[in-house]
Amino acid sequence: xxLRWFPLLLAGALCLALLFLTLPIAAIFLQVGPGELIDRLGxxxxxxxxxxxxxxxxxxxVLILVVGTPAAYLIAxxxxxxxxxxxxxxxxxxxxxxxxAGIGLLAAFGPSGLLGGAIEDxxxxxxxxxxxxxxxxxxxxxxFYLRQAQAAFEAVDPTWLQASRTLxxxxxxxxxxxxxxxxxxxxxxxxxxxxxxxxxxxxATLVFAGSFQGITQTAPLAIVELFGSDFTAALALxxxxxxxxxxxxxxxxxxxxxxxxxxxxxxxxxxxx
Amino acid sequence: MRPRALLLSGAAALALWAGGCxxxxxxxxxxxxxxxxxxxxxxxxxDAFPEYGETIDGEERFSxxxxxxxxxxxxxxATPDVFASAxxxxxxxxxxEGLVEExxxxxxxxxxxxxxxxSDLESIDELTEPDLDVVIGAKGVPxxxxxxxxxxxxPRTDSAAILDNVRSEESDVxxxxxxxxxxxxxxxxxxxxxxxxxxxxxxxxxxxxxxEPEVSYGIAVVSDAANPDGAExxxxxxxxxxxQRILEDNGFLPxxxx
Numbered sequence: 001x002x003l004r005w006f007p008l009l010l011a012g013a014l015c016l017a018l019l020f021l022t023l024p025i026a027a028i029f030l031q032v033g034p035g036e037l038i039d040r041l042g043x044x045x046x047x048x049x050x051x052x053x054x055x056x057x058x059x060x061x062v063l064i065l066v067v068g069t070p071a072a073y074l075i076a077x078x079x080x081x082x083x084x085x086x087x088x089x090x091x092x093x094x095x096x097x098x099x100x101a102g103i104g105l106l107a108a109f110g111p112s113g114l115l116g117g118a119i120e121d122x123x124x125x126x127x128x129x130x131x132x133x134x135x136x137x138x139x140x141x142x143x144f145y146l147r148q149a150q151a152a153f154e155a156v157d158p159t160w161l162q163a164s165r166t167l168x169x170x171x172x173x174x175x176x177x178x179x180x181x182x183x184x185x186x187x188x189x190x191x192x193x194x195x196x197x198x199x200x201x202x203x204a205t206l207v208f209a210g211s212f213q214g215i216t217q218t219a220p221l222a223i224v225e226l227f228g229s230d231f232t233a234a235l236a237l238x239x240x241x242x243x244x245x246x247x248x249x250x251x252x253x254x255x256x257x258x259x260x261x262x263x264x265x266x267x268x269x270x271x272x273x
Numbered sequence: 274m275r276p277r278a279l280l281l282s283g284a285a286a287l288a289l290w291a292g293g294c295x296x297x298x299x300x301x302x303x304x305x306x307x308x309x310x311x312x313x314x315x316x317x318x319x320d321a322f323p324e325y326g327e328t329i330d331g332e333e334r335f336s337x338x339x340x341x342x343x344x345x346x347x348x349x350x351a352t353p354d355v356f357a358s359a360x361x362x363x364x365x366x367x368x369x370e371g372l373v374e375e376x377x378x379x380x381x382x383x384x385x386x387x388x389x390x391x392s393d394l395e396s397i398d399e400l401t402e403p404d405l406d407v408v409i410g411a412k413g414v415p416x417x418x419x420x421x422x423x424x425x426x427x428p429r430t431d432s433a434a435i436l437d438n439v440r441s442e443e444s445d446v447x448x449x450x451x452x453x454x455x456x457x458x459x460x461x462x463x464x465x466x467x468x469x470x471x472x473x474x475x476x477x478x479x480x481x482x483x484x485e486p487e488v489s490y491g492i493a494v495v496s497d498a499a500n501p502d503g504a505e506x507x508x509x510x511x512x513x514x515x516x517q518r519i520l521e522d523n524g525f526l527p528x529x530x531x
Contacts (some may be wrong), residue, residue, distance in 0.1 A: 112456035127457045128406060128440035210408065210441025210452065217442075225444055228341030229413040231349065 040236035049222035057198035060137035076153030102207025132209035145194035152186020192252035315359035316445035321523035339445035354504040359415035364491035373493035383465040401434035411442040420462040469524030
């Protein structure tokens with residue numbers, strides 16, 4: 001008897017989770033027909049928002065990769081005092097409510113924030129500017145990449161790195177030619193997670209950068225604004241975001257499928273799915 | 274392992290199907306527990322309504338957001354007991370659609386220009402100066418629509434210059450207030466009651482009386498309300514002298530002019 005109810009319980013739990021997670025996404029596509037969807041996407045507010053979302057999340061992603069990859073490599077391969085504190089500090093934004101992130105960004109980089117004067121003196125404007133959106137996206141999305149990249153580098157067999165060094169390659173060369181290729185599937189997974197998070201960002205952007213069509217109004221902000229006035233248009237834009245995110249997830253799975261040789265990163269991606 | 278996995282996924286599929294058939298049961302709305310009252314209210318009522326709620330019987334659950342969002346939720350089938358909007362358009366529209374009972378005007382407000390307390394700005398004309406950062410409500414949000422009404426009453430070049438200074442269109446009035454209190458913006462169009470609620474942080478610049486829009490708040494019992502009696506009592510109390518006094522204490526104007 002024992003063996004019969006437990007599998008059922010597991011199956012029940014899985015199916016509950018599956019239903020709960022897929023129904024809202026399915027509903028978006030069921031409520032808006034393909035013809036209407038394409039129709040609404042001609043709306044300049046929607047196209048502006050989508051373009052802005054792709055540009056800002058793209059720039060944020062480049063920043064995250066360029067700074068995050070070496071930073072994660074350092075954390076993964078060195079033991080130093082305060083390492084766990086550093087890791088915790090990097091992970092903290094993961095559990096921060098987005099609105100809190102926005103308020104923190106204002107308090108740090110806003111006109112009357114900690115660094116507000118210095119930023120203004122440098123002639124840079126963040127609040128109400130597209131650059132501010134990039135800052136908000138980078139802040140909320142980078143921990144997703146850093147954490148994943150750290151785990152990916154940690155899973156690289158240290159003897160490979162050692163062998164590379166023994167063969168006369170410098171630190172930098174070892175990092176670029178051995179560590180990064182070996183960790184690639186994990187890095188790709190982290191990239192997708194960070195990108196997805198950046199595309200969906202709402203609260204921090206609204207609080208820190210504001211909402212203005214073509215300048216700071218990303219797709220999620222436009223969706224919320226459209227929700228009040230034009231539900232179908234909000235649905236259509238949502239459908240596009242779902243499609244883009246799904247394409248992201250899928251392309252990463254393809255990348256990882258190709259790099260299946262490096263077994264090291266499989267469990268990491270599993271944890272993230 | 275294999276047969277077990279097969280069994281599991283078979284069971285999962287079965288349960289998924291069963292769950293799919295039975296999911297009508299989940300659609301029960303919150304707020305059905307006897308005398309609890311759900312109130313969807315304009316963001317500008319964030320301080321006044323809980324204060325009023327303290328003075329009446331029963332438990333209230335408030336949901337504050339832009340009136341347009343709250344109206345959209347009701348159109349999508351949400352059934353709070355009370356809908357309080359920062360204009361009369363949304364309650365009237367929902368009434369025409371049969372989604373709420375006949376609305377009433379329960380208070381009024383004054384649209385003002387809010388500036389940080391230490392600002393030098395004195396009048397709406399100065400908002401045309403270049404390089405000012407102005408924040409307004411988005412289209413469809415009552416405070417945003419009132420603002421566009423005011424700007425529409427200005428000479429075309431002036432309104433164009435002010436719109437050029439607009440840096441953000443917020444989805445509710447509290448978003449505008451936040452940008453101002455954080456020193457991120459130089460001026461914003463909000464209600465007098467919001468300036469009062471912000472304490473010493475903000476100062477209000479009144480609009481010339483010929484530009485001032487008529488800001489009336491409409492309230493209605495939602496047609497499918499779980500607690501229509503409580504909703505009725507909530508609205509009656511709000512229109513009674515005690516309710517009106519609390520609204521006035523929070524910077525609102527009496528429901529009837531004069």
